Amino acid sequence: MTTSNALDPAQLARLQNLVDSGVLREDQREAVVAALEAGYREDRAPLVRRVLPEVAGYVGGALVVAGATLLLGLAWEDLSRDARALILAVTSLVLIIAAVGFAGGVRALPSNGGSARQRLGAVLFAAASVTIAFAAGSFASSEQAMWAGLAGLVVAVCAYVAMPALVTLSAGAVMSVVAVAGTLGELNVAEEFLAVGLVVLGIGWLVLAARSILAPAWAGFLVGVAIAVIGSQLGLGADSEAWAYSLAAVVAVACFVLFAATRSPILVIGGVLATALAVSEAVWHWTGGAIGGAAAVLIAGTVLLVGSAVGLYRARVDE
Template structure:
């Protein structure tokens, strides 16, 4: 157990900003990123020149070797297996990423993309009418991205997980299961899943996790369109707003308040258009109600702030 002096020293050390890197260290980091970019560019050029001459198995093996190489480079750059998974989460949460861990996160992200490309290469059946290759690639990329994020959480890894998850859900529902009408509800559920996972600590970059959840949920709600009726879209969008505000009550993230307000605004506008056919009177009423609610909220915030100061 730490006494008060030791605890204060730890808190002070964690609160100190990261020292400004020296020019040599900054140049080395830039060179590492540039090298990774050039490596990727060279790989793309090689594939473009010899893709048609390569067999399916050859393409698969090539991408797998690239993924393995990038993974090994990421593990070595991060400091070995002992620095990944739980140690990476406990270290990244208070202190953020170092130059080495940022570069390792890039390696893991590129490895996930390579895994997706490997799946696309080996599962490509050459049938353009029923091409499910991109769906399988999205699923494989999602699994690899989740593994990479679990090993070393990063914003880039989170964005990959969000993108691959949206593509996988859309592809599985529309292309594999043949229920394209459920793509909207599927994305809505996926968005709620992202919000819940972020709230319960499965995502380190909480603001980005909430942002992914809000965007996916609103996109899913807006995609719900049974028999060309508008009301399911704005009702579900309003539900997204309610969920955002409900989570905001226990986790004061600005993304939740902004996302909830944006979803509520979109739902209100669509509802007015659906009910009144763009009536100016109804639009004015919504404007007045919004101004009144804003005024009441501002008054309550000011009053609560004054009471806190008096106490």
């Protein structure tokens, strides 16, 4: 009896029984085994033909960025501002050209990110948003943070539009925060207004995800909740508790309103977290940390939980 990598001995024995009983001829059995062997080899081929080249592409992109960084690090003091920006800009251009090439060319855009080549292209395009941000920051003679953030955001948006994927969406999230924080920072605004800017940015992400402009929607919701909740708490660093809990309340309302339209559990988590922050900070601020305020919050929360349970039970009974 022949051996096979695709079939175990028990399966081969069953095939041989079919031959012995006259259901299959010997040549038919061999044809079945050969077909299964071919399928087995095809299933294993991607490990060598696809996965390894994809990994090599990731490593190559990382080496391009690392090489440019190393070159700048070794000769930073000897290079002019324009030379630094030029090296980073050329690096960005190489990454973008490689990204488009891996995705199948300009005519293949926007890609769906389904193949290894398209995934690699998305990673390279996302990396280009970072290097172009550094290039813009190096080239600008003033307001470097603002120009770096805005340039990086433009490239990140282009990357997401051309190659929608989690990695390009993540690049857009990072660059949007850098752009807002850098712009407001260059304007020398107070931390309270920086908090407002980030809350508005986070809610903007939530709206875009709710309207299916960002995909997957859960990633957009996650980014929006993270930016908005963290941004709302910047007021605490400026000793502005009222700003912090007021902005947290705004975030909570936005999350619950959008949850009513989308039913995303991430929005529930964001709304609950923002509500907890807003209430605890407000009570602490209003009562000066008195224990009675904490007890009142605990009682109110218990009443709401009981009311929610009763309401959900009655809704289930009515169905």
